[in-house]
Amino acid sequence: MIFYHNSVIELVLDEKKYLLKFGQNLRQLRRKSQLTQEHLAIDSDIPINQVGRIERGEINTTVTTLLKISKALKVEIIELFMFK
Amino acid sequence: MIFYHNSVIELVLDEKKYLLKFGQNLRQLRRKSQLTQEHLAIDSDIPINQVGRIERGEINTTVTTLLKISKALKVEIIELFMFK
């Protein structure tokens, strides 16, 4: 058994929530652009599974992946972070 | 010997350049906040070496690390991407 301070647990939960919202926002932007996951994956040159995992908030993607996705969606990177 | 298409090489160089500019911008924001790398590292709960590596554009950091840094700097994540 390992014990963690509440603040640490909260931080991790916050991050999980953030990644979920980030993914939901990406999904909205992609659909607004009328792209399938496959199409976005091809345009941004990342694996289709990666797109799905990001949209589902399963993974914590990197700056260069954001760059590739934003180029394919023809939006600025900051749009990927514009959600509440 | 491995051969790559020029467009692939350009893409990688673009990413390297982007990470460099990203790091330079972070450094500016940190200094504007009057924080040392060590102080920022403590406040954002990431290793001090990580801060240096990001500022030097050596690594391709993740969304949750951006989240932690932006909280410590008391700025929105999008500010980390606001540079030319």
Added chain:
DNA sequence: TTAAAATAACACATTTATGTGTTTATGATA
């Protein structure tokens, strides 16, 4: 309701970010 398209859910290898620690270099200051 069936077929096709789209997405999710697996598994697994490889690369790289993260995390921890130590040592070196640089810059400012006394």
Added chain:
DNA sequence: TATCATAAACACATAAATGTGTTATTTTAA
């Protein structure tokens, strides 16, 4: 110069993103 603060540069282990492939499930449209 010597000292101290800051940052860079190492090394190395671990966790996780990336990348590739296949199989299920869900959604959409005929």
